[in-house]
Amino acid sequence: MEPEAARYIGAGIATIGMGGAGIGMGMIFGNFLSAAIRNPAAASSQFSNLIFGFAVTEALGIFSLVIAFMILFT
Amino acid sequence: MAPTDPISQFNIYTLFSFGTVGADENGANGFELVFTNSALFMVASVVLISSYLILSTRGRGLVPSRVQLVSEIMYEFIANMVRTSAGNEGMAFFPLVFSLFAFIFVANMLGMYPYFFAVTSQIIITAALALLVMGVVIFYGVWKHGFGFLKLFVPSGIPLPIMFIVVPIEVLSFLSRPLSLSLRLFGNILAGHIVLKVFAGFVVSLSALGALGMVGSVLPFVMAVALTGLKLLVSALQAYVFAILTSIYLNDAIHPGH
Amino acid sequence: MASDTLTDTKVVGENADDPTIVVENGEVVDTEPKADTYAQTQADPYGQEDSVFPPFDSTTFGAQLFWIALTFGILYIIMSKVALPRIGEILEVRRDRIEGDLAEAERLRQKTDRAIETYKTELADARAKSHGIADETRNKIKSQMDEKRREVEADLARQIASAETRILKTKTDALSNVDQIAAETAVALVGKLTGKVSIKTARVAVNAVVKE
Numbered sequence: 001m002e003p004e005a006a007r008y009i010g011a012g013i014a015t016i017g018m019g020g021a022g023i024g025m026g027m028i029f030g031n032f033l034s035a036a037i038r039n040p041a042a043a044s045s046q047f048s049n050l051i052f053g054f055a056v057t058e059a060l061g062i063f064s065l066v067i068a069f070m071i072l073f074t
Numbered sequence: 075m076a077p078t079d080p081i082s083q084f085n086i087y088t089l090f091s092f093g094t095v096g097a098d099e100n101g102a103n104g105f106e107l108v109f110t111n112s113a114l115f116m117v118a119s120v121v122l123i124s125s126y127l128i129l130s131t132r133g134r135g136l137v138p139s140r141v142q143l144v145s146e147i148m149y150e151f152i153a154n155m156v157r158t159s160a161g162n163e164g165m166a167f168f169p170l171v172f173s174l175f176a177f178i179f180v181a182n183m184l185g186m187y188p189y190f191f192a193v194t195s196q197i198i199i200t201a202a203l204a205l206l207v208m209g210v211v212i213f214y215g216v217w218k219h220g221f222g223f224l225k226l227f228v229p230s231g232i233p234l235p236i237m238f239i240v241v242p243i244e245v246l247s248f249l250s251r252p253l254s255l256s257l258r259l260f261g262n263i264l265a266g267h268i269v270l271k272v273f274a275g276f277v278v279s280l281s282a283l284g285a286l287g288m289v290g291s292v293l294p295f296v297m298a299v300a301l302t303g304l305k306l307l308v309s310a311l312q313a314y315v316f317a318i319l320t321s322i323y324l325n326d327a328i329h330p331g332h
Numbered sequence: 333m334a335s336d337t338l339t340d341t342k343v344v345g346e347n348a349d350d351p352t353i354v355v356e357n358g359e360v361v362d363t364e365p366k367a368d369t370y371a372q373t374q375a376d377p378y379g380q381e382d383s384v385f386p387p388f389d390s391t392t393f394g395a396q397l398f399w400i401a402l403t404f405g406i407l408y409i410i411m412s413k414v415a416l417p418r419i420g421e422i423l424e425v426r427r428d429r430i431e432g433d434l435a436e437a438e439r440l441r442q443k444t445d446r447a448i449e450t451y452k453t454e455l456a457d458a459r460a461k462s463h464g465i466a467d468e469t470r471n472k473i474k475s476q477m478d479e480k481r482r483e484v485e486a487d488l489a490r491q492i493a494s495a496e497t498r499i500l501k502t503k504t505d506a507l508s509n510v511d512q513i514a515a516e517t518a519v520a521l522v523g524k525l526t527g528k529v530s531i532k533t534a535r536v537a538v539n540a541v542v543k544e
Contacts, residue, residue, distance in 0.1 A: 048155070048158065048159065048318055051311070051314065051315060051318060052315075052318060052319070052322065054315075055258060055315040055318075055319060056254070058258065058262075059254040059257065059258040060254075062257055062258050062261030062262060062265070063254075063257060063261075065261050065265055066257055066260070066261050066264075069264070069385065070385075070388070072385075073081070073384075073385030073388065074384070074385055074388055081385065081386065084385075084386040084387055085386050086386055086389070086392045086396070105394055105398075106395075107395065107398065108395050109399075110392070110395060110396070110399075112392070112395075112396055112399065113395065113396070113399035113403075116399050116400060116403040116404075117399075117403055119403070119407075120403045120404075120406055120407045120410075123407060123411075124407065124410045124411075124414075124415065127411075127415035127416075127419070128410075128414060128415055128418070131415070131418050131419055131422060134418070134421075134422050134425075135422075136425065136426055136429060138422075142422075145415075145419055146419060146422070146423060149416065149419045149420070149423070150423070168416070169408060169411045169412035169416055170408065170412075172411055172416060173404065173407050173408045173411045173412075176407070176411070177404060177407055195387060196386075196387050196392075196396055197387045197388065198387075198392070198393045198396045198397060198400075199396060199400050202396075202397055202400045202401070202404075203400070203404070206404075260387070264387060
């Protein structure tokens with residue numbers, strides 16, 4: 001197998017990690033939504049916590065994407 | 075014709091050079107100060123933010139005009155965010171958080187404009203901003219609390235054996251903060267631009283195939299339009315996320331024991 | 333083509349003054365015809381060993397760090413010294429003004445409340461006073477009427493009493509006359525039947541009969 005092919009395969013495998021971040025973000029927003037429907041009055045006060053959780057979760061997905069880019073381009 | 079590959083949009087090229095400083099007699103090992111497209115858009119962001127904020131509030135209207143209202147909303151938005159995240163003591167860092175938010179927001183938005191350069195797609199820029207934040211957090215924490223700042227890594231009310239597990243995790247999470255802070259912004263902007271360019275590139279390459287290709291190119295075009303909307307959202311959100319994480323980290327520096 | 337757009341521009345770190353880069357790249361020292369590495373990157377992005385993904389190209393880091401430090405520093409100074417204090421001042425002035433206006437409105441409202449209060453108390457006073465006057469008048473009229481009624485009633489009672497005594501007298505008179513008449517009738521009847529009888533004897537007899 002050519003090294004180039006291995007590089008592309010590796011980059012593709014690295015992006016699988018983003019799926020986990022996707023699941024995590026879905027859980028965050030889903031749980032926020034179900035909680036917000038139960039108690040709409042408290043929802044707006046928790047918006048910054050929502051964004052914080054989203055940001056922390058998303059960062060992990062972005063890590064794997066950056067790894068993929070590094071495999072591809074360096 | 076503009077390049078259709080997704081990478082060339084991140085190229086940095088020199089617009090003009092200010093000459094080399096600190097070089098030895100052979101002209102080697104010097105630092106050549108060059109004005110690049112990246113620098114141009116940094117300067118553009120700063121000029122845009124400063125001139126907007128200053129010119130819009132020139133009237134000091136008691137009843138704000140529309141342009142003044144934008145500045146005031148931005149001010150109050152960030153001020154409330156800092157106050158709720160870091161308390162009233164954190165308001166000392168309000169100019170820093172506001173500058174970070176405004177810079178990242180405007181740089182992201184400028185980057186959305188076709189042919190413009192996205193400053194925040196350069197990892198060195200986001201890393202510099204993240205390290206600035208962490209530097210401020212560490213210096214302020216140590217200056218304010220001395221060794222008490224280390225309480226940050228020791229959660230209160232935890233039995234000693236568990237401490238051996240928790241403290242390394244806390245240290246690790248603290249060390250990963252600048253990494254995640256810089257990579258999040260960098261990755262989001264970079265990935266967004268690449269994906270956008272890939273779909274826009276499909277439009278070009280499909281259109282080159284003739285009439286059928288042109289019809290088919292509607293699909294990636296619609297996708298590119300939708301992605302542009304998503305990218306605008308992400309650009310604004312990432313600026314907000316950077317600012318709110320900065321305030322949360324500053325809160326740790328102000329109140330280390332949690 | 334991509335390289336066309338970029339050939340007229342120089343690339344950071346790819347300058348003749350910077351031999352370290354050139355040595356690093358392992359290329360010829362003559363940089364002029366080589367255009368730039370990015371042009372090659374675009375022509376053949378992954379074929380070259382020295383092709384670098386632009387964000388990871390460390391040769392641009394120095395200049396970018398310098399510019400980010402400079403521009404962000406200037407931005408921070410402008411924000412903290414000029415723009416933000418000004419917006420803060422505008423908001424402060426407005427808040428003060430609104431608070432002042434609200435306080436003024438509150439003062440005026442309290443004044444109005446006080447006026448309404450005085451009006452109400454005075455109204456209540458007047459009402460009470462008018463009630464008093466009405467009550468007084470009513471009582472006076474009532475007592476006068478009572479007095480008059482009492483006089484009339486007393487008068488009537490007197491008249492009734494005198495009439496009753498008169499009736500009683502008449503009745504006793506009549507009753508005594510009945511005795512007289514009965515006696516005289518008895519005398520006449522007995523005289524006619526038996527002969528002469530004294531009136532005295534007749535009356536005694538009548539009385540005895542009446543008593544039975």
